Amino acid sequence: MGSGDATDTNEYPCLIRVTDGKDLKLSTKVEPGDLEKFHATYGTLLKASMGSLRKRDKKREKQRQEDAARRKRRLAEQIAVEGPKRGNGRRKRQRLVKRAIRLEETRKRSQEREEAKGKTRAA
Structure with a gap:
């Protein structure tokens, strides 16, 4: 043997x-x-067992990536709050101020998510 x-x-x-x-x-x-x-x-x-699998939708994936990139670009841009505090253009200025505040909050949430991802990857 x-x-x-x-x-x-x-x-x-x-x-x-x-x-x-x-x-x-x-x-x-x-x-x-x-x-x-x-x-x-x-x-x-x-x-027979692979019948439930779906083919990847590459168009949708590409669209999602583009949307994510667009959101990141919008987060990176600064909002210039201009215009008079009183008189004509006051409402426009108020809307810009609110938009700037919301953008800053979104940046903070995004930063926290990135930090959480970094911690889970490190662990």
């Missing part, structure tokens, strides 16, 4: 092991004569 003869023509069964990634583990031996049948059946099983 350990001599390694070139005339050794024994065919050995194939051991197949399967797990669901948690606690279920299965194994089986497949004889060389049944290997093609096993592969065909296994392939059919895999195709």
